[in-house]
Amino acid sequence: MQVDFKIIRQTQNTAPLLQTYRLDVQKGNTILECLNRIKWEQDGTLAFRKNCRNTICGSCGIRINGRSALACKENVGNELGKQQLPDDSKIPEITIAPLGNMPVIKDLVVEMSSFWDNLEAVDPYVSTAARKIPEREFLQSPEERSLLAQAGNCIMCGACYSECNAKEVNQDFVGPHALAKAQRLVVDSRDNTTENRLEKYNEAIKGVWGCTRCMMCNAVCPMGVAPMDQIGKIKQHILE
Structure with missing residues (x-):
């Protein structure tokens, strides 16, 4: 088909x-x-990111028919199935655009500095500064590890950040990707800075209260992380 x-x-x-x-x-x-075929067969100047081709690296995030997604995950049949196709005499169309909330470098390649800076702002690493470091490893029970599973599936593709209405109107908001990672650290039994984290994530419209609960991040996340749900969990920890 054409x-x-x-x-x-x-x-x-x-x-x-x-x-x-x-x-x-x-x-x-x-x-x-x-x-790939367009670049190889028709126009070698077309720019886009790619790497694993298997929904692992998150490099190929773009907007397909107005929705942020991974180019390696979505296929032609599914995209056309979401449309009300024209009659057989008309050729179906798929529109492709760069991710939102980030400036374009070229074509489908966006500048992701703000994405990474906002992630860094939530201190996205396990802190053991006040602990004695074990000789070999930190042990976790299966129950403790299970608390990290959903948020841990994030591959940093930028789809949620691209669709975030709060980020579009409030540049101080760190974004759903950062707060999903933050929730993972709040419940991580190896981290010992929970109170400091909650105080930081409670900062006005920069932290969890900046979320407008539009649910777009949940709708587009290709890995089922449900960032808005993770933000809600942090709010619950703060209120407790």
């Missing part, structure tokens, strides 16, 4: 331009496979 891929292209100093590429594809082809 599909028109409408890709928003731009550089840092130019206005966005919609460019169309037509491909013969199978419904099972991933969007990343289609982008």
Whole structure:
């Protein structure tokens, strides 16, 4: 089947331009496979990120038909299935754009400095500063480890950050990705700075109270992390 891929292209100093590429594809082809073919067969100047091709690294985050997703996870059939397709005489379309809430470097490649800076702002590492470090390792029970599982699935793809309405209007908000990581540390039995963390995450609209509960982060997360739910758990810890 033929599909028109409408890709928003731009550089840092130019206005966005919609460019169309037509491909013969199978419904099972991933969007990343289609982008590769466009680059290899039609336009070598097209820029996008990729790496693992297997929903592990998070590199290929983009917006597909207005929704942030991983290009290696979504396929043509699923994307067309979400649309009300035109009659058989018209070629179906898939629109591809860069992630939101971050400036574009070129085409589908965005500058992610703010994403990483906001992650760093929540101190995303286990702190053992006041503890005696064990000779070999910290031990956790299966129950303690299970508390980390959902938030630990985050691959830092930027999909939640891209769709975050709170971040769009409030640049001080650290973002759902950072607070999902923060919740993981709040409940980590190896960390000994829980009270300090909760005080920090309680900071006005920069921390958990900056979340508008729009649920977009939950809707687009490809790994089921449910960042808004993690933010809610931190709020509960604060209120307790």
